[in-house]
Amino acid sequence: MTLEPERLGRSKADLAETLRDLRKRAGLTGDRLAKRCAMSQSKISKIETGKTTASLMDVERILRALEAPPELVREVMAIAGLAKTEWQEKRSLWRMGLDKRQVELAALESESTEMRYFLPSMLTALLATPEYAKASLTHSPGDTSKTVSRKLERQAVLYDTSKRFTFLLTEQAVRWLIVPASAMTVQIDRLTSLSRLPNIRMGILLDGVTIPRGPLNPFTVYDDRLATAETFTGRIVFQDGRDVTQYREVFDMYAGFAVYEDEARNYLAARARSLLRDL
Known part of the structure; x- marks a missing residue:
């Protein structure tokens, strides 16, 4: 993924939207995903709405719970890295x-x-x-x-x-x-x-x-x-x-x-x- 300065301002929203879409495509509710990740449902909600920026460890746990393929994991982890950069x-x-x-x-x-x-x-x-x-x-x-x-x-x-x-x-x-x-x-x-x-x-x-x-x-x-x-x-x-x-x-x-x-x-x-x- 190319590091484009204009992307840095959007990355937090991109990460929240991406994780939310992946959960919905997997047919999981926020509560079911939270249980799979051993997180609280409120934390999942805050991550998906952008109120909280997920740590890289949190993103990895969510992607494992969603059984995301390796290529998708690399793409989403790149977005997560940008979300920690301004x-x-x-x-x-x-x-x-x-x-x-x-x-x-x-x-x-x-x-x-x-x-x-x-x-x-x-x-x-x-x-x-x-x-x-x-x-x-x-x-x-x-x-x-x-x-x-x-x-x-x-x-x-x-x-x-x-x-x-x-x-x-x-x-x-x-x-x-x-x-x-x-x-x-x-x-x-x-x-x-x-x-x-x-x-x-x-x-x-x-x-x-x-x-x-x-x-x-x-x-x-x-x-x-x-x-x-x-x-x-x-x-x-x-x-x-x-x-x-x-x-x-x-x-x-x-x-x-x-x-x-x-x-x-x-x-x-x-x-x-x-x-x-x-x-």
Whole structure:
């Protein structure tokens, strides 16, 4: 099955409709199917009406109870995987208001305990200085001042010691001058300061290190329940446990090649000195 972004928005409804149709074709009532699956009838009803998105295990149990053929099982499981995935188009986010998006991110961060950020080319708003945050929105339409304020307000979560953050930056993320060199030195000073917080682990992937997998895009993993990947035109939100696990594994692989603590801070200091010499 081809992954088409427009399908992601329909997949939950598709899954509910497909499972409902399969039950009816099998000549089963919701109550009889529930008994075969060892589920409650109310759960079957919520799955079939789209009020609840079935887990992959639930879908497998339902398909076994319906004695679905292998080809149909593969097709429906693909739909179930998409139902756990959401495409958020950049243009839609613009229409909604980028400041509202920041509120959503703040809520997600407040609900999470352990967050992992892979940053191959730019810094996340949690690490940004005001000037960097403003510059990152240069190509966004409309007045972005409220969005910048929301980005900076989100940074308070970094000081909540009940939460743990790991940031992995490539050298590119530190070297890319979204702001002038003088402002970038201030940004680097902020990175250095944040790296000393007890609940923050900041790693840098240095040039010249052989890493067997290339960095395709920035992504974030929230606990073990959700992962997001950014593109130029939007972002994909993964809630399927298998997808989240894969992102965790990729993150851990990159983390094994990074430098941390004093070695990372020594690199940041050297980069700041280089920028100052060029002023």
